[in-house]
Amino acid sequence: MKNISNEVLKKIKDNNIKPKPRWYFVTKNYFIWLIFGISIILGSFAFSMVLFIIKQLDWDIYHYIGEGFLKTIFISLPYLWLIFLILFTGVAYYNFIHTKRGYRLKLISILLMNLVISITLGTGLYFNGFSERLENVFSEKIPYYNRLVYSCEEQWMKPERGLLAGIIIETGLPENNFILMDLDNNRWKIEDGKVIWKGKTAPVIGLKIKLIGTLIDNNNFKAIEIRPWQKGQGKFMMGGESIIFYFPDYFPSKFMDC
Amino acid sequence: MVTSSECINKTDEQIVVLTLKNQDYYLCLMKRYEDKLLNYILKISNLSREDGEDILQEAFIKAYQNLNDFDLNFKFSNWIYSIAHNTTISAFRKKKVRPQTISWENKDLNNLLKSTLDAENTSLQKLTYKHILKIINQLPLKYKDVLILKFVEGKDYQEISDILHKPMGTVGTLINRAKKSLKQELKKEDITLKKL
Numbered sequence: 073m074k075n076i077s078n079e080v081l082k083k084i085k086d087n088n089i090k091p092k093p094r095w096y097f098v099t100k101n102y103f104i105w106l107i108f109g110i111s112i113i114l115g116s117f118a119f120s121m122v123l124f125i126i127k128q129l130d131w132d133i134y135h136y137i138g139e140g141f142l143k144t145i146f147i148s149l150p151y152l153w154l155i156f157l158i159l160f161t162g163v164a165y166y167n168f169i170h171t172k173r174g175y176r177l178k179l180i181s182i183l184l185m186n187l188v189i190s191i192t193l194g195t196g197l198y199f200n201g202f203s204e205r206l207e208n209v210f211s212e213k214i215p216y217y218n219r220l221v222y223s224c225e226e227q228w229m230k231p232e233r234g235l236l237a238g239i240i241i242e243t244g245l246p247e248n249n250f251i252l253m254d255l256d257n258n259r260w261k262i263e264d265g266k267v268i269w270k271g272k273t274a275p276v277i278g279l280k281i282k283l284i285g286t287l288i289d290n291n292n293f294k295a296i297e298i299r300p301w302q303k304g305q306g307k308f309m310m311g312g313e314s315i316i317f318y319f320p321d322y323f324p325s326k327f328m329d330c
Numbered sequence: 331m332v333t334s335s336e337c338i339n340k341t342d343e344q345i346v347v348l349t350l351k352n353q354d355y356y357l358c359l360m361k362r363y364e365d366k367l368l369n370y371i372l373k374i375s376n377l378s379r380e381d382g383e384d385i386l387q388e389a390f391i392k393a394y395q396n397l398n399d400f401d402l403n404f405k406f407s408n409w410i411y412s413i414a415h416n417t418t419i420s421a422f423r424k425k426k427v428r429p430q431t432i433s434w435e436n437k438d439l440n441n442l443l444k445s446t447l448d449a450e451n452t453s454l455q456k457l458t459y460k461h462i463l464k465i466i467n468q469l470p471l472k473y474k475d476v477l478i479l480k481f482v483e484g485k486d487y488q489e490i491s492d493i494l495h496k497p498m499g500t501v502g503t504l505i506n507r508a509k510k511s512l513k514q515e516l517k518k519e520d521i522t523l524k525k526l
Contacts, residue, residue, distance in 0.1 A: 076390070077364050081360070093398060180501070
């Protein structure tokens with residue numbers, strides 16, 4: 073039988089083996105916590121985007137989309153951001169179990185803890201208007217981003233199914249009809265018969281709106297219900313004079329999206 | 331040169347601190363764990379004694395290199411067992427060795443069987459002894475590992491959790507499954523233990 077301990081000590085001395093310095097382990101440990109923290113923050117960004125996209129869609133119009141409610145949910149879920157949320161939660165988990173005592177917690181406890189932190193922070197970011205700013209940056213700077221995310225534009229630009237969105241460019245036509253430039257820059261004559269104007273809006277040039285109704289032909293659309301594009305936008309009646317009212321000074325910017 | 335008498339009244343953790351100042355103290359730590367770790371390595375791996383000794387050397391060198399990573403709030407024994415365990419697993423995977431029947435001391439095997447089978451005392455025929463060892467060695471590593479740590483090395487759940495880097499709940503589940511699995515295998519082979 074070998075005298076292992078003496079052999080090892082001899083090897084350590086002969087090969088001048090030294091313990092790795094303390095700072096190496098301290099740095100490594102901080103690095104693991106840093107990646108964990110960054111993953112949690114990125115996960116919260118992803119959750120704030122999930123919340124933002126879910127909140128901005130109109131969920132009461134699923135029957136116009138022609139699908140059941142569950143199928144509408146299935147079509148509309150922000151998968152891209154959900155994948156990012158899962159990915160960052162996974163990275164956070166991986167780093168957490170590599171911290172000194174991370175292995176002591178069960179997988180489910182760590183995942184729940186990561187998700188709770190990401191959801192809490194993400195909700196805060198959403199109410200802070202951060203997710204809208206992030207959405208704008210992604211829409212403008214990331215090619216094909218809009219194709220990856222189911223947006224209000226996509227939801228409302230289905231004239232054949234009775235959904236249309238655009239900006240009023242001309243008013244004062246007979247029978248309260250007006251002209252709308254849709255989001256794909258097509259002109260539409262909107263028949264405004266017994267339409268319900270939701271959100272105290274009224275036809276004003278420059279107003280961006282969403283319409284529910286019936287397609288008559290390629291240029292004519294009969295509206296049944298009209299909503300302001302932005303959920304926090306509306307009109308006050310003051311002394312018989314209508315004022316289009318925007319909320320940006322009073323509410324966080326997220327309320328201004330569709 | 332540090333003599334073993336200089337380490338007698340010192341805890342492992344105190345010797346770690348001294349080793350970082352004077353590498354000769356590391357000999358005391360190695361001497362304390364040499365036999366225990368070699369037995370543990372051989373039992374979980376089925377490797378030959380020579381291979382087991384090589385793994386132990388590698389584990390001791392790894393532990394020395396990572397000595398500054400040892401947290402004095404933990405038990406050194408768990409830490410060194412954990413390193414031995416990881417070194418064995420990686421060597422075991424690399425070598426893909428054919429299982430050998432490593433002989434166990436009777437008391438170790440008896441401890442394991444007593445706890446697993448809830449038997450008071452057992453005496454084994456020579457033939458049965460070999461047979462049982464074969465069955466134990468054929469258990470999945472994760473089961474064999476926890477059974478050895480719990481019933482041969484005498485570690486508690488927290489210690490096993492620190493060695494295997496698994497939550498305590500998982501350790502408990504593994505031990506129960508391992509006991510069940512061993513009982514089933516013994517039953518399948520129709521091995522009955524004569525009570526003393």
